[in-house]
Amino acid sequence: xxxxxxxxxxxxTSKYLGKNVPRVDGPEKVSGHAKYTYDIxxxxxxxxxxxxxxxxxxxxxxIDVSKAKNMPGVHAVISDIATQARFAGQxxxxxxxxxxxxxxxxxxxxxxxxxxxxxxxETLIAMRRPDxxxxxxxQTAGGDPNNFWSQCAAxxxxxxxxPVREHLSLETHGVVAxxxxxxxxxxxxxxxxxxGVAGDLSGAFRIPAENITIIxxxxxxxxxxxxxxxxxxxxxxxxxxxxxxxxxxxxxRYEEQVASGNGPDCFMKCKxxxxxxxxxxxxxxxxxxxxxxxRSYNIPFPYIYSVxxxxxxxFAVPTNTGGARALRAPMHPNASFLMETVLDELIAKLxxxxxxxxxxxxxxxxxxxxxxxxxxxIGWDRRNKTPGQSKERFQRGIGCAVSTWGGxxxxxxxxxxxxxxxxxxxxxxxxxxxxxxxxTLVAAIVAEELSIPISKVKADIGRSSLPNSGGSGGSxxxxxxxxxxxxAAYEAAQQLLQTASTILGVPPNxxxxxxxxxxxxxxxxxxxxxxNACARLPANGISVTGGFVAGLxxxxxxxxxxxxxxxxxxxxxxxxxxVVAVQDCGYWLNKLxxxxxxxxxxxxxxxxxxxxxxxxxxxxxxxLNPNMETYKVLGALEVPEIEPILFETHEQVxxxxxxxxxxxxxxxxxxxxxxxxxxxxxxxxxxxRWFDALETKR
Amino acid sequence: MSENSKDSKSKKLSRRQFLGTAGSAIxxxxxxxxILSGAVCASKHKESTGAQSPDAQGSVEVSxxxxxxxxxxxxxxxxxxxxxxxxxxxLTGSKRICDRGNCGGCTVLxxxxxxxxxxxxxxDAQNKEITTIEGLAxxxxxxxxxxxxxxxxxxxxxxxxxxxxxxxxxxxxxxxNATREEIKQACRGNICRCGTFNRVFExxxxxxxxxx
Numbered sequence: 001x002x003x004x005x006x007x008x009x010x011x012x013t014s015k016y017l018g019k020n021v022p023r024v025d026g027p028e029k030v031s032g033h034a035k036y037t038y039d040i041x042x043x044x045x046x047x048x049x050x051x052x053x054x055x056x057x058x059x060x061x062x063i064d065v066s067k068a069k070n071m072p073g074v075h076a077v078i079s080d081i082a083t084q085a086r087f088a089g090q091x092x093x094x095x096x097x098x099x100x101x102x103x104x105x106x107x108x109x110x111x112x113x114x115x116x117x118x119x120x121x122e123t124l125i126a127m128r129r130p131d132x133x134x135x136x137x138x139q140t141a142g143g144d145p146n147n148f149w150s151q152c153a154a155x156x157x158x159x160x161x162x163p164v165r166e167h168l169s170l171e172t173h174g175v176v177a178x179x180x181x182x183x184x185x186x187x188x189x190x191x192x193x194x195x196g197v198a199g200d201l202s203g204a205f206r207i208p209a210e211n212i213t214i215i216x217x218x219x220x221x222x223x224x225x226x227x228x229x230x231x232x233x234x235x236x237x238x239x240x241x242x243x244x245x246x247x248x249x250x251x252x253r254y255e256e257q258v259a260s261g262n263g264p265d266c267f268m269k270c271k272x273x274x275x276x277x278x279x280x281x282x283x284x285x286x287x288x289x290x291x292x293x294x295r296s297y298n299i300p301f302p303y304i305y306s307v308x309x310x311x312x313x314x315f316a317v318p319t320n321t322g323g324a325r326a327l328r329a330p331m332h333p334n335a336s337f338l339m340e341t342v343l344d345e346l347i348a349k350l351x352x353x354x355x356x357x358x359x360x361x362x363x364x365x366x367x368x369x370x371x372x373x374x375x376x377x378i379g380w381d382r383r384n385k386t387p388g389q390s391k392e393r394f395q396r397g398i399g400c401a402v403s404t405w406g407g408x409x410x411x412x413x414x415x416x417x418x419x420x421x422x423x424x425x426x427x428x429x430x431x432x433x434x435x436x437x438x439x440t441l442v443a444a445i446v447a448e449e450l451s452i453p454i455s456k457v458k459a460d461i462g463r464s465s466l467p468n469s470g471g472s473g474g475s476x477x478x479x480x481x482x483x484x485x486x487x488a489a490y491e492a493a494q495q496l497l498q499t500a501s502t503i504l505g506v507p508p509n510x511x512x513x514x515x516x517x518x519x520x521x522x523x524x525x526x527x528x529x530x531x532n533a534c535a536r537l538p539a540n541g542i543s544v545t546g547g548f549v550a551g552l553x554x555x556x557x558x559x560x561x562x563x564x565x566x567x568x569x570x571x572x573x574x575x576x577x578x579v580v581a582v583q584d585c586g587y588w589l590n591k592l593x594x595x596x597x598x599x600x601x602x603x604x605x606x607x608x609x610x611x612x613x614x615x616x617x618x619x620x621x622x623x624l625n626p627n628m629e630t631y632k633v634l635g636a637l638e639v640p641e642i643e644p645i646l647f648e649t650h651e652q653v654x655x656x657x658x659x660x661x662x663x664x665x666x667x668x669x670x671x672x673x674x675x676x677x678x679x680x681x682x683x684x685x686x687x688x689r690w691f692d693a694l695e696t697k698r
Numbered sequence: 699m700s701e702n703s704k705d706s707k708s709k710k711l712s713r714r715q716f717l718g719t720a721g722s723a724i725x726x727x728x729x730x731x732x733i734l735s736g737a738v739c740a741s742k743h744k745e746s747t748g749a750q751s752p753d754a755q756g757s758v759e760v761s762x763x764x765x766x767x768x769x770x771x772x773x774x775x776x777x778x779x780x781x782x783x784x785x786x787x788x789l790t791g792s793k794r795i796c797d798r799g800n801c802g803g804c805t806v807l808x809x810x811x812x813x814x815x816x817x818x819x820x821x822d823a824q825n826k827e828i829t830t831i832e833g834l835a836x837x838x839x840x841x842x843x844x845x846x847x848x849x850x851x852x853x854x855x856x857x858x859x860x861x862x863x864x865x866x867x868x869x870x871x872x873x874x875n876a877t878r879e880e881i882k883q884a885c886r887g888n889i890c891r892c893g894t895f896n897r898v899f900e901x902x903x904x905x906x907x908x909x910x
Contacts, residue, residue: 026848027840029856030863032791032831039790072754100781101774102755170795170803170857170891220793220857221891253796435855435892592851596897600854603893628796628889636885639895 006483006490006549008587008651009448016444016454020592023440024459025218025433034218037190038250040176046075048239048249049103050232051093051110052259053085056119056320056621060084060092060112067109068095073102076242078235079110086293087121087320088622089258091231096239096247119320121616123265124161127288127317134295134316139302142309145271145282152273152281154349156342162334162665162683164265164290164614166257166631167327171220173260174250175229177236183207185240188215189233190250192222193471195430198464200229201237214464216432224326225261227471257626261325262614264289266299266334272307274346278357282309287338290317291324299331303339304404305361320621326473328601329405329658333608333665337683340401340666345679348387354400354670355380366649367402370560370582374400377580377643378562388677393570396577399670400562405659407585408555409479411548414467417446417488419496419542423531425450425457427489430466431481436657437593438477442485444590449489450496451513452530467545475655479553482589482653488546495542500533554652557584559659561602563667564640567675572687574672576606576640579664584647586654591646598644598660605664607634610684760820764789765833779823780804780815783830791831791860795889802888803857805864806830812868814887831860834867843867846901854892861888866902876906 011018028034065077076096085092093110097103120126127133149155169190176188184207191197194214202209219226236249251260270285280302289297297316343361347354355375359368374380383398384390415429427446433439443459460466470480497508500518504511504526512521519527534541564577581598588594611632615624625631665683673679678693752758757772762779764787773782780797783789783806795803797816804815807829835841843866846852853859862885869876869884876884881902885895 020851022848022851023853025856026851026853027837027844029853029859030844030847031835031837031840032789032860032863033837034856035790036793036857038794039784041785041788041790099755099774100785101777168891170793170801170855170889172795218856220795221855223891253798435853437854593854596851596854596892596894599896600893603895604891627798628800629798633889633891634893635889636882636895636899639882642896 004549004551006486006552008552008653014448015451016448017589018587018591021440021444021454021590022592023437024443024454025439029218036171036218036220037174037176037188037216038171038220040188040248042176042178042246045176045246045248046096046098046239046243047100047103048094048096048236048247049100049107050091050235050255051107052255053088053090053092055085055114055116056088056121057117058085059115059117061115062113063093064111065093067111068106071102071106071109073098074106075245076239077106078238081235087322089255089322091235091259094235094239096243119621121319121321121621122618123288123290123317123319124267125618126290126319127267127315132318133288134318136297136314136316138314139310139312141307145284145309145311148282148309149273151275153276154346155271155273156345156349157271158681160268160270160338160341160681162266162337165263165327165608165612166614167223167225167261168628168631168633169221169223169225169256172251172253172256173226173230173232175233175236176246176248177240178246179240179244184211185237186213186215187233187237189229190219190226191216192226192432192434192473194432194462194464195468196227196471197229197233201233204229204234205237212464215462217462219432219434222434223328224330224473227473253628254626257631258623259322262322263327263330264291264297264324266338268338270338270342272342272346274350276350278347278350278352278360280305280307280343280361283307284311286313286315288315288317290319290321292321293318294323300335301339303335304402305339305343306363321616328604328661332403332405332658332662333605336401336403336662337666337669340663341669341681344399344670344673348673358400358402362402364558366584367558367560370558370584370647371400371402373645373647374560374562374580374582377645378564378578380562384674387674394566394568395675396564396566397671397673397675398562398564399667399674400560401663401666401670403559403659403662405475405557405662406555407475407479407557407655407659409483409548409553409653410470410476413469413480413484414545414547415481415484415488416467416543416545417492419492419534419537421534421537421539421541423456423534425452426460427457427485428460428466429469429481429484430461430464431469431477432462432472434472436477436597437590438481440593441478441482441589445482445485446489449486449493449513450530452516475657475659478589478655479555479653480548483549483552484546486546486552487549488544491544491546492542495544496533499536500528503528503533503536552652554586554650554654557654557656557659559583559663561663561667563664563671565668565671565675567672567690569676572690574610574685574690576638576668578641578643579606580643580645581660582645582647583656583660584649584654585656586648586650586652588646589653594646594656595644597656599642601660602642602664603634603639604661606638606668608683609665609668610634610638613684758821761824762820762828763826764828765830773820775819775821777820778816779818779820782820783815789830789832793857793860795857800889801858801861802865803861805861805888807864807868810868810871812865831864834863841867842905843870843902846904847898850897850901850904852894852897852901854894858888858890862890862898866898870902870906874907876902878903881906
């Protein structure tokens with residue numbers, strides 16, 4: 001069979017693929033033995049620390065590091081990182097010392113004279129200044145929306161806002177850097193891209209990429225913020241070179257929150273109209289958001305809906321804040337919140353069925369079926385036909401929203417599968433496991449192909465010295481990695497069948513792998529155990545490298561989510577009750593971890609809806625909540641029942657890490673409206689916002 | 699960590715420098731709500747052992763009983779129990795995430811009760827039985843609770859997981875008949891960013907004994 005005809009195993013007869021496969025690294029993780037970058041401790045290791053600008057816009061007039069340099073235990077000081085700070089938190093100087101405490105003391109001992117300049121940190125203030133705003137490419141379709149309002153049966157007009165959110169990875173960004181020679185280094189990095197970081201550092205220090213080994217066995221969350229070596233990577237390397245000792249530089253929590261990326265906000269002025277039969281006719285929108293100092297900004301709007309007469313203007317609002325980085329499905333949750341809220345308002349005005357109107361205004365049969373399935377699962381008929389009809393204190397309601405994503409794989413991944421004479425099987429690929437279960441799917445694919453226990457397969461990932469694989473972003477990892485693993489395992493299996501053929505005297509095409517045996521399909525009594533077949537291999541066993549096979553993956557996934565909430569109308573507290581998440585994912589490799597992705601995405605979406613809000617302080621230019629106490633996220637008590645539904649549309653692998661986070665916040669907002677008749681156009685939906693919106697309604 | 703490797707630079711700590719160090723220890727302690735307890739603890743031990751005088755780095759001798767093993771080491775009075783466990787004793791299963799008592803990633807047992815190791819100074823943890831995640835089990839010999847965590851996929855990136863395991867472990871030890879709601883309550887001091895809560899509850903509930 002040629003590689004192009006490779007197919008995934010039928011789930012009806014498979015042992016691992018498509019089944020519930022517990023993580024192969026689960027035991028290490030639940031026992032605290034898994035070593036993350038943060039956990040690396042090397043002999044003679046120093047601790048690196050940054051001095052960060054306390055000002056949002058300021059120039060360094062002079063810097064005096066003499067006191068820091070002379071402190072006992074301080075080994076190196078760097079004072080030339082930047083002379084101009086563009087946000088409060090920007091790296092200015094760095095030290096390496098024998099303990100973290102000493103490093104902090106040294107940072108505090110650095111004296112800087114600043115020339116403090118005017119700043120602007122709040123999007124909603126900065127956007128009013130034309131000199132700061134820069135127009136981006138927007139969207140247009142059909143005619144001027146203003147010509148169509150008279151043809152609409154319902155028109156809504158309003159202002160909507162979703163704030164800057166943070167990745168809040170639990171393991172902060174950081175590295176442990178060790179030079180092994182003048183042009184060789186080993187660097188432990190908490191990263192989503194071991195090969196990418198090797199490239200970054202190779203370029204920055206002008207040494208061959210193969211001389212740098214990036215190691216990331218386990219990493220504590222990235223969500224789009226951990227692709228590059230980062231400032232911490234560059235300066236840990238420099239400090240390590242200066243001191244000739246390994247340097248550990250893990251960001252502290254406040255540093256993580258001010259300087260390691262965020263997801264931009266979106267402020268929208270919008271007017272939209274719908275015909276009496278529930279068709280979107282026209283939309284006119286202006287959207288503003290900040291990506292930090294950058295003059296670029298984008299948001300997909302009007303999201304998945306086709307509106308015949310569209311004018312969307314998009315504006316970047318540069319501010320003196322930390323730079324944006326991709327945040328799980330970049331800007332899709334924002335776009336979904338804006339568009340689905342507007343849409344829901346129009347539907348409510350016409351008293352139509354939100355599910356049917358959504359189906360009618362988009363073009364995907366898959367999504368239409370998902371909406372119908374989700375409606376059935378949540379009990380759509382239970383929703384309030386008149387929003388806010390209840391007179392009780394606790395009022396329940398249901399809302400929905402939809403998503404789109406790519407999630408297909410890409411070329412460039414290679415996997416090395418080896419079968420040893422001792423029966424040990426190895427699969428090596430330079431990808432990384434963000435917590436999505438990549439290591440487990442590598443092992444599962446090989447175990448399935450050879451019909452051996454998964455415990456017999458050593459899945460080796462998380463090092464740049466392994467065969468090439470891309471960064472884990474865009475939900476492409478499963479769909480990029482799995483074809484390479486599958487094709488390598490398939491070729492290795494074919495080679496082992498040759499050996500078994502000699503042993504059994506049966507042609508290879510009559511042989512199959514079955515429960516640890518290789519046996520004849522026509523005469524199952526002719527068989528040899530996997531181990532015995534391996535024992536007849538040449539001394540160096542089998543080693544095969546496989547690459548991408550387009551036919552094993554496919555992108556383009558749709559999703560639909562339904563959220564039920566209960567609102568305490570005495571306190572304004574919104575409690576999620578149940579979420580049904582229907583996600584198109586093609587051929588799911590591991591049901592257990594695929595469902596965990598969905599559950600986790602929903603939880604992050606609920607967290608966005610109810611809590612997350614980066615607060616900047618315009619007078620001081622600083623972030624007010626750079627900690628986990630005041631940058632709130634969803635916790636144990638707010639978590640509802642979540643029903644993940646894997647919606648199979650084809651037999652090819654597609655990624656789902658990002659799409660599952662997209663529609664939740666919008667669906668929750670729509671549920672709050674259905675429960676109480678109160679429409680909230682600003683996230684997060686706090687008790688205060690609910691009461692404010694109630695006042696407006698009155 | 700080699701603390702004295704740079705002889706040329708190490709100086710004798712002046713009284714003023716030591717006071718400065720002690721001052722920051724006190725400032726850190728106020729966050730945990732036990733003002734001055736670090737200082738009180740330190741002075742108490744000074745009399746009994748005579749080994750509490752700070753060295754050039756301002757470090758004092760601290761005796762900790764961790765996972766059944768008593769160990770003596772020198773740390774600065776301002777160093778938290780968490781950082782001592784992680785960076786000095788290489789017990790890195792307890793994670794430093796928020797470093798101010800918000801997330802539960804550093805949960806350890808102190809005389810059997812779950813505490814945040816980032817909110818206690820090492821000097822305050824003397825004369826107590828400290829149990830870290832490493833003290834529960836090895837990967838080859840997991841507890842029933844940990845096996846359920848793996849089985850139910852109650853972890854993703856796994857960074858918060860040791861903290862959740864410790865919180866659930868303590869809750870089930872205190873109340874083997876815990877209800878779902880009680881397990882939820884036991885996890886309210888822990889944050890997971892990947893979103894594993896539901897499956898954590900399932901894992902813990904799976905080994906809770908039914909109420910008789």
